[in-house]
Amino acid sequence: MKFLIQLLLTIITSWLLQSFLPWWSAVIAAFIIGLLLSGNKGISSFFAGFSAIFLLWFGYALVIDINSQSILTEKIASILTVNNKYILIMITGVIGALPAGFGALTGNRLARLLKKEKNTEHYS
């Protein structure tokens, strides 16, 4: 459940950020949500961030591909020598997802780090 919430919140936040910021705002979104929902385990946080941006980028690219009858997807697939539009759409998803996953993990680890420091402060 927590996983799903993190996934959905990451999708929504990055969608909003990306409408006016460059691509790396997707990673920022994953980081922020990873930080806020630090109850998840690290590995689970990574996969929530990864899957969120994968689904978003893969899905959006697929929609654009279908709406444009693949007119450009095939040309770019050939220029980048992947030669298959589905592989290109898949790569698109992974290129966004990988840094986003690490971004979410970074957020998660930072939350833990901060919590630890807070605790230390409390007991001193």
Next chain:
Amino acid sequence: MKIVRFIIPLLITSSLIYFLSNAISLGGTSAPPLGHFLNPFEGFWQNATNKNLSINSEITLKGLQNSVSIQYDSNLVPHITASNDKDLYMAQGYVIANLRLWQMEFQTHAAAGRISELIGDKGINFDRLQRRKGMVHGAKATLASFENDPYLVSLVDAYADGVNTYISSLSYRDLPLEYKLMDYEPEPWTPLKTALILQYMTDNLTGFDNDLENTNARNLFGGETFDLLFPDRPEGIEPTITTHPDSLWAFDPIVTTEINTEDIKKYTGKTFEKPDPSNGSNNWVVSGSKTKSGVPILSNDTHLGLNLPSLWIMMQLQSPTVNVYGYTFAGALGITIGHNDSTSWGFTNAPRDTRDWYNITFKDDTELEYLYDSAWRSTTLKIEEIKAKGSEPFYDTVIYTHHGPVVYDGSFLNDDHKNQYYALKWSGHNPSRVQNGLLLLNRANNYDEHIAAIEYWDSPPQNIVFSSTQGDIAMTVQGDFPVKWKGQGKFLMDGSNPSHEWGITIPKAQNARILNPEKGFIGSANQHSVDSLYPYYFYNASNEYYRNRRINDLLSSKQNITIQDMAQMQMDSYSLKAAEILPLLLDSLRGDKFTVEQIDYLERLKRWDYVYRAETKAPLIFNIWWMNLYSNIWDEFDVDTLAMARPSHYNTYLLMKDNPSLAFFDNASTANNETLTELINQSFDQTSEYLKKLISDDPEYNWGDDKATKILHLSRIKDLSILNIQIDGHRHAINSTKGQHGPSQRFVVEMTSPPTAYGIYPGGQSGNPGSYYYDNMVEKWRTGELLPLLFMQPNKNYDDQIMISQTLTPSEK
């Protein structure tokens, strides 16, 4: 410990962000920054539009005086309506940038020798040559001439403002695909870039000469042989404008005296790359006496390199002073080829040697002074900084004499040119007022206004065809031509001798012109533009000998001509060259011992109607046979260390016919004394052997595959290009198609009121490879279909033909 567990993913995340935000270079190729490029919110995905148009219906354009309406019809042709001319050209700049921004900037970068900035140091040699030829030097001269006309300056500035408003509205997401692929951004448009676009066309159309090759050939074979091989006027030519027997040229020409230059015995190694000499066109016009409707019909198709985005773009421009429709270049103001309410016009190249080389004698190695008229004159040095992507800038010093830049000086590709200093004198260095001429042509309402408009047509020289709703038809060989003595500039000249200088420019009123000839038609196709009775010396290294005669044959035989007849004629793939040469070849074949394949080839050739159809073999067989024979005949011209240009195909045919015992018909590399007949037979055997292998590998291999017409993206990326187009035609047929070259647009207009026009070009209105309109006209172009062109009239409603509308509004202040 928790710190480490945080730092490790932080480092990985930031490295990934860094890595994916920057271009990667692997070996020779570089990939765009993948994070940006593949992001569906801003990367290439945003360029995938297909039939959808991403055009905002309202745009604010600073500097407009009133609102401007832009209506895109179903071919994505913009129809711009403005309430004054400044607004009109500002809107034209905006609209063209919207459709073709990357292309217009790329072409001006190429013209200015700045390609290395985009592709790195592999562009340096190209850029150096552009700089050495003085491309920017010429464009600046043209720009300076604008300054004499403040009204023109205000229009050119308005156009630049329109382009720049579009550029400044762009974020990464909206950039044309090519910027994302090559990872750079557009720079502001300037009036100099408009001049550079015109310079680019001037170079394309006047940048060819064979002076140094001619000098080598004359040195090797002697003057008499040279004249036999390269006659100024071979028999049987049909010049564009022939002198009327009743009225010789009614002016007193400037008199010249011939000077012998045979003592300049310089040999030159390989010359630098030149534009394709088959850059040319067809145009013709028929008077109402020959048409079904009783009004003139004008036709024009321009043969240039085939690229995507297309060189041409179509539009309609309306203001209180003008209503004009036609083709134009991205970067130039107004319409280049087209029609308005009452006149129409078109162009073919009217080549005449306006590009000459002067041998320069420097005083010493410093190259600071050169000999002229028995005294030393100072040179000026221009240091060219060529910036290259990913490497240090390259600096080149170009020496300028009063003739022009010393293009050949041993420092550039120097192996072949040690101690050779040739300065280039070129019409392209002079200011050209064609931008003004175009704006006036767009507004000409009759023949007199047309002639007044083309008074400004300086360079490149063109055969300007004309027709009007008043029923006039005309052709003018227009441009700045220097007065030359006989033979001047055909060979290398002496840069120290004042009598080798060009004369003054022939007054435009003395340029050749014809109005309403009795025969009822006029055509031109880059042949000799004047006959021997025209009082000024004419020379050109790349005359065309076939298309023009075919056009004349067809037009003189036709009556009741319709637009469809003209469209069909543009697709005529009959070759007079084959019709003249092939019977001579077949008659010379000896032998009773032909192979099975040879019998097949001969059968096909004998049955051939000389039409170059893509799906047949006869044109392929003839073409290879002829090219083999041609190389065998002129094997004396294969000199590795020297630049050589062989005689024309047409004159080769005349020599074969009239002079079969010419020494050149002997193969120099063999001890035997071959005759022409033997050469023809040898070439046929050679051809059969080659074809046998070719056809046994691929039985379906036909003329269309051999010609392999293609339309290349300007960046040469093949995935954005269209390769191997099966289209009929041949370089010397009216439908003049070859490798990456052919009719870059077709246009037919009937001079009804208002005129009725049709057109097509091998591309589409959009420069975006992700759009349906990138190449949607190519298939119709291939099959010869013409689209009806929508010529809007004021105060009429065309809603059913309009796909999308846009309003440009002035900003509040």
